[in-house]
Amino acid sequence: MERPRAQAKALPGGTACDGPCGPVTFHADVTRASPKKTAVVPDAGTDGPPLASFEGLGLSADVLSAVRDAGYGEPTPIQREAIPIILAGRDVMGLAQTGTGKTAAFTLPIAERLLGGPRRLRALVLTPTRELCQQVEGSFRKYARHTRLGVASVYGGVGMEPQERALRDGVDVVVATPGRLIDHLERGNVSFEWLEVLVLDEADRMLDMGFAPQINRLVGAMPRYRQTLLFSATMPPEVEVLARKYLRRPHVVEVTRRASAATTVRHAVYPVPRSRKSALLVELLKQPEMDSVLVFTRMKVGADRVVRDLEHAGISATALHADKRQAQRDQALAEFREGRIRVLVATDIAQRGLDISGISHVINYDVPAQVEDYVHRIGRTGRAAQTGDAYTFMAPDEIATVRLIERVIGQEIERVSVPGFDFG
Numbered sequence: 001m002e003r004p005r006a007q008a009k010a011l012p013g014g015t016a017c018d019g020p021c022g023p024v025t026f027h028a029d030v031t032r033a034s035p036k037k038t039a040v041v042p043d044a045g046t047d048g049p050p051l052a053s054f055e056g057l058g059l060s061a062d063v064l065s066a067v068r069d070a071g072y073g074e075p076t077p078i079q080r081e082a083i084p085i086i087l088a089g090r091d092v093m094g095l096a097q098t099g100t101g102k103t104a105a106f107t108l109p110i111a112e113r114l115l116g117g118p119r120r121l122r123a124l125v126l127t128p129t130r131e132l133c134q135q136v137e138g139s140f141r142k143y144a145r146h147t148r149l150g151v152a153s154v155y156g157g158v159g160m161e162p163q164e165r166a167l168r169d170g171v172d173v174v175v176a177t178p179g180r181l182i183d184h185l186e187r188g189n190v191s192f193e194w195l196e197v198l199v200l201d202e203a204d205r206m207l208d209m210g211f212a213p214q215i216n217r218l219v220g221a222m223p224r225y226r227q228t229l230l231f232s233a234t235m236p237p238e239v240e241v242l243a244r245k246y247l248r249r250p251h252v253v254e255v256t257r258r259a260s261a262a263t264t265v266r267h268a269v270y271p272v273p274r275s276r277k278s279a280l281l282v283e284l285l286k287q288p289e290m291d292s293v294l295v296f297t298r299m300k301v302g303a304d305r306v307v308r309d310l311e312h313a314g315i316s317a318t319a320l321h322a323d324k325r326q327a328q329r330d331q332a333l334a335e336f337r338e339g340r341i342r343v344l345v346a347t348d349i350a351q352r353g354l355d356i357s358g359i360s361h362v363i364n365y366d367v368p369a370q371v372e373d374y375v376h377r378i379g380r381t382g383r384a385a386q387t388g389d390a391y392t393f394m395a396p397d398e399i400a401t402v403r404l405i406e407r408v409i410g411q412e413i414e415r416v417s418v419p420g421f422d423f424g
């Protein structure tokens, strides 16, 4: 697999590295580095541990041993670039696709910075969805397992009281969706008085979901002198606006890949009339190697219908979408992760940010309306050197969208025609 490359640059109008930025390293292939004070160092350091190791990033033994427990051999490019800068206290804007290890890029240095301090809310992570909240919370617990950091997550769809109790008992880190956190703020369950670090995770997604006013309201209640980290897979103008508003001279760490879709994934497009899509899915699922399949539909009703169609054919499947109760969503995800559910049919909600490792196949039952969504979905497989196949069912009225996707990813996608299903 081709390794993504990291590059660092300054935001237009900002200044790169004009403070103490710690052992920031730049790769020899930096193309957009700020002309100011950027040192190009060879990939192999002259002294100390090699650059491609966690040991050289400034993390303490407690955190390093948790990294070892997680089984990570070497940092991903965004981790290598961002961790020293975050440890040095700078604001960071991290731009990297799904699956590049952004969560550890911020949870590791934050866990490090909070070691040993008094227990009060010092770090807050805002994420777009409940599932992502739980995942980031889990990540903090994993990396802080040799420390005594208190972590709580706060999201809608479940009772306020247990969250309120957790917050009042005292925590160091809160991971929250914006709406529910405002509820707690307004009831006085939480105070930002001691907040040192704010993370906006999946910033593009939060803005897509209309969270800008809530983020604004929350940031308004925070101390001005704080460290702010923003992570995003894409950089539309709205994210840039958000960054300008909340970050102070951010250091931009950008990871680019030559091919924008994950390179370990085999793509294929299946031409099929809309009315035959479920039948084609049933046909494909006859292959035993399709043992962990994530199916995306555009609409909730579509997801429910696909589940019904599969069950009719004797294939058990589960739907994951916003109309399901939180407990049902949690259970579906847990069972899918453990391999007890073979087919999970999801809408947009499961699309980004979720780490569902070990997926063998992603199937776009409907062609995603946004090209970026295609790339994000495909990012669900092929993570951390795994391979996965990504199939897209294309009805006649979806041909134009598929062509657009191909233009954007700069790659022609193979057409696979299954006898009896092709409309051609």
Ligand code: ADP
Residues within 6 Å of the ligand: 071, 072, 073, 074, 075, 076, 079, 096, 097, 098, 099, 100, 101, 102, 103, 104, 353, 354, 355, 357, 383, 384
């Ligand atoms: P992102 O937020 O960029 O989408 P995640 O932080 O969810 O990505 O990480 C994606 C996957 O890669 C996770 O399964 C995570 O455990 C794994 N991972 C993260 N860092 C490393 C590493 N240094 N080595 C191996 N796997 C890693």
Ligand code: MG
Residues within 6 Å of the ligand: 102, 103, 201, 202, 353
């Ligand atoms: Mg993420």
